[in-house]
Amino acid sequence: MSIAEARGSPPGRPRRHVRLRPDLTTPALLGLPLAWLAVFFLVPIAIVAAYSFDVYSFDPGPHGFTLTAWDHFLHSSIYLSLFWKSVKMSLIVSAIIVLLAYPLAYYLALSGTKRKYVLLLLLIAPFLTSYLLRVLAWKVILGNEGVINTFFVWTGLRSPDHPISQLLYSRFAVMLVLGYIWLPFVALPIFVSLESLDRRLLEAATDLGASRLQAFRRITLPLSLPGVAAAFLFVFIPTLGEFVTPSLVGGTSGYMYGNQIVDLFGTGFPDWETGSVLAIFLLGVVAVLTVVFARFLQPRQVAAD
């Protein structure tokens, strides 16, 4: 007898020892979400993978499994060096803002300030506002005719003929804007790990004669490392595939791997096969990173039981 039939049985009948649960069955609950992700998430990725091996194509002509595009990609200095350039830029941005965010989170979690959550909201709020508009703000600030340059000219610190021209459309601009955008967000996982730190451990260390610095190095820092790792990945992964910010403030020197993918699918000289290779390669790198660091990323509540 199914659970549904058991529910319909008249009252007063002896309870079965199978414990009934007041929830829908697992397939009824998960059917729709999993079907949605299968059709609109997994299948599309599979199509791109198929495209990268030329198993599938919109171009006319015969097609079949080939590694040509992959071979070309793995031996091309252009795509791989662009990839390393993007890795370097993302690494630098992630490292710098994690270093900046750590003291912020430390202050909120451990200074005993009464307005901890208000201050946290103050810090996070910019992250929750429009991404494009925050990039726009920097475009207005950094341009040759922008706020910084015209301010310097206006105050007489620089002549109008010599603006600081490397401000906008540079690698620096991309990294500054990406750092600006992600800084509030990285403070969050670090804050959570510091917040859950048991202060009695620090008291014990102090009682046993450790200085604050020693207590920090031997207790606080190691215990907050999972939060730091999570924070690092939360920035590194999205910035690695970034294309919006570099296309707005990067110019040619700030051009990133993500821009290359967009251009290969763009209107200029589209090459969907090579574009698919680049996309799947990026996805593979991100997948490996996610799996390797899964224990930091997996939210505890969901992973439990």
Next chain:
Amino acid sequence: MDVALSRTGAWVLRVFFFLVVVFLYAPIVILLIFSFNDSAVPSFPLSGFTFHWYHEFLTNPDLKGALGNSAIIAAVSSLGAVVLGVLSAIALTRRRFRGKAAVSALLLSPLVIPYVVFGISLLLLFHTIGVPRSLLTVVIGHIVISLPYTILVLVPRLDQIDVSLEEAAFDLGASRLRTFRSITLPLILPAVVSAFLIAFTTSFDEYAVASFVVGTRATFPIYLYSALRFPNQLPQVIAVAVVVLVLSLAVVIAAEVGRRVAERRFESAA
């Protein structure tokens, strides 16, 4: 003596904290200032106060159309994401089944996929099955992106509430649907509202995926992006920027305050 921070240390960190806050808000404040500046180019010196740019964007039909499209997409996609999110979160917290770790990993995986990869994947899918790009295709993509956020908000809340309340209702003869409607849903309602707001703001602001699957009718971020390439539109875009930034800050703060009030009420009632 405080074990975590010396007095000087706390002072230094407080100064650092507020310097960072200034750094975070300064660009927003600069936009605010220049949105009232009576000049077609946002540069110093300021040339006078005007509401002209606000007036101009309020009478710009393209911009209003884009805002409307984004509002519709955000409303529909966040509704979809919340429904799928509630179903998933109940399964993850209330059911035992094989492969749970894999299922939860799959449900959360849109969090880490590079949007450029997801965007072209959807583009190829719609190309393959012959679905023309439109607002609907954007909605489909945004539901995928928002789903993990709604799950992350809903799961902790479902974990918090006492399962015996649901069991009691069920034992007293309420159907599964009735139990959900009268017990579970009211108890998780604050989280459902937060999930909806997070999904809404995610969708409303989403450019990367939308740029691949949007049709001829632009969303607000798509409109903004193209407007950024025409300097003569810059001042009115700045004016819109200010309105949207201020509104979204207000929504964020209101949502947070609301959640707190609801939680406090829940705690005092319990």
